[in-house]
Amino acid sequence: MASNLQFRPSGRGCSDRQASRRLTAYCFRALDDRERDLFEAHLLDCDFCWAEARRLAESVRALREDKELLQSFSPVEVGSMFGYSPRLTWPFSGHARHVAAASTLYGLLYGVALLIEVAYAFNLYGSTALRLLPLVFLWIAGTTAAGLYLCVRRIARGLGNGITVCTVVPVLAAVILFVALLFFLPAHPITKAEFQTYSAQAAFLKWIAYGVPSAVFFLALPFQFIVRLQKELSADLHTYVLAILTGDKRAAPPRGSLFVRPWALWVILLAALAFSITASAHLLDALKPGQFSDLFVLLVQLRWALYLAFGIECLIWYGHMINELRRECVIVQELVHRTGTSL
Numbered sequence: 096m097a098s099n100l101q102f103r104p105s106g107r108g109c110s111d112r113q114a115s116r117r118l119t120a121y122c123f124r125a126l127d128d129r130e131r132d133l134f135e136a137h138l139l140d141c142d143f144c145w146a147e148a149r150r151l152a153e154s155v156r157a158l159r160e161d162k163e164l165l166q167s168f169s170p171v172e173v174g175s176m177f178g179y180s181p182r183l184t185w186p187f188s189g190h191a192r193h194v195a196a197a198s199t200l201y202g203l204l205y206g207v208a209l210l211i212e213v214a215y216a217f218n219l220y221g222s223t224a225l226r227l228l229p230l231v232f233l234w235i236a237g238t239t240a241a242g243l244y245l246c247v248r249r250i251a252r253g254l255g256n257g258i259t260v261c262t263v264v265p266v267l268a269a270v271i272l273f274v275a276l277l278f279f280l281p282a283h284p285i286t287k288a289e290f291q292t293y294s295a296q297a298a299f300l301k302w303i304a305y306g307v308p309s310a311v312f313f314l315a316l317p318f319q320f321i322v323r324l325q326k327e328l329s330a331d332l333h334t335y336v337l338a339i340l341t342g343d344k345r346a347a348p349p350r351g352s353l354f355v356r357p358w359a360l361w362v363i364l365l366a367a368l369a370f371s372i373t374a375s376a377h378l379l380d381a382l383k384p385g386q387f388s389d390l391f392v393l394l395v396q397l398r399w400a401l402y403l404a405f406g407i408e409c410l411i412w413y414g415h416m417i418n419e420l421r422r423e424c425v426i427v428q429e430l431v432h433r434t435g436t437s438l
Contacts, residue, residue: 179419180328188247188322193412194240197314200405201306202236205272207398208302212295214391215285223279231272238268239310246319250326256351257322261315269303286391289381305371309402312363313409316353321416323352328423337424340417357414364406372399 182189213220242264246257280295338346348354
């Protein structure tokens with residue numbers, strides 16, 4: 096029967112947080128009449144919640160009908176039916192699609208940054224830049240994914256918290272790339288404006304100083320924190336994890352992890368984007384007309400779009416995973432409460 100109790104969370108989500116929190120209570124018949132009516136009305140409009148409710152309700156019903164089966168499960172085994180904790184040993188702890196998407200967008204940001212720095216003299220440097228573009232993309236995307244993979248391996252094997260690996264790797268990768276590009280990027284200004292602009296080398300270094308912290312805050316730290324919580328859940332620490340995720344001040348994050356609230360990261364993302372647009376607007380207003388000035392403007396706008404897409408992808412995944420881990424904890428606690436067992 097255990098094979099019939101598999102619950103695999105979907106990669107999509109529901110935008111209504113209140114409805115998402117009510118899903119577990121609905122399947123356990125713990126809502127009052129008014130809340131149940133509201134949630135069932137929501138189910139008619141939300142395909143995601145409808146599918147999740149059907150899958151979860153089937154497993155809950157099977158557990159209700161077979162008390163001996165329920166008593167035979169440990170909290171970790173229950174969590175494996177409903178959540179992400181058993182995925183700790185999967186490639187990237189079950190987050191491969193997120194890693195692929197985020198690493199791709201981050202790699203593209205560096206590729207576009209390279210083109211921006213030589214755009215004004217594209218007739219001189221464009222062909223070489225286009226040949227270097229795939230190498231730059233593959234280096235940044237590949238090292239980013241590798242850093243996250245090593246982070247997972249260290250956490251899963253109990254060799255550390257993984258935070259050093261996933262934060263240092265983007266820094267080292269960017270430094271190595273910059274040193275390599277010194278042989279290509281000119282040491283004099285390429286972009287022409289009414290004021291003195293940076294050399295191509297300095298301008299690319301400026302982008303690194305802007306891009307690396309974004310990778311750390313939006314990708315590395317949230318990823319490490321989620322995987323670290325999966326490790327705690329695999330050790331039956333559902334009450335502890337739920338206390339962290341619900342804001343209990345007595346529950347500190349695992350040693351070596353930083354719990355940055357999603358709303359705080361959204362504020363940082365919007366502030367960083369606003370600063371970038373404001374600073375770039377000053378440059379765009381002062382640009383001197385040239386053969387490739389339109390190309391330069393287009394690439395700058397493309398970098399804005401990629402940066403926003405990178406941040407949104409990371410933060411939507413982060414918020415979704417916090418909700419999924421919270422839901423797993425609630426389900427386990429509800430089953431433990433109803434059967435009289437303990438965590």
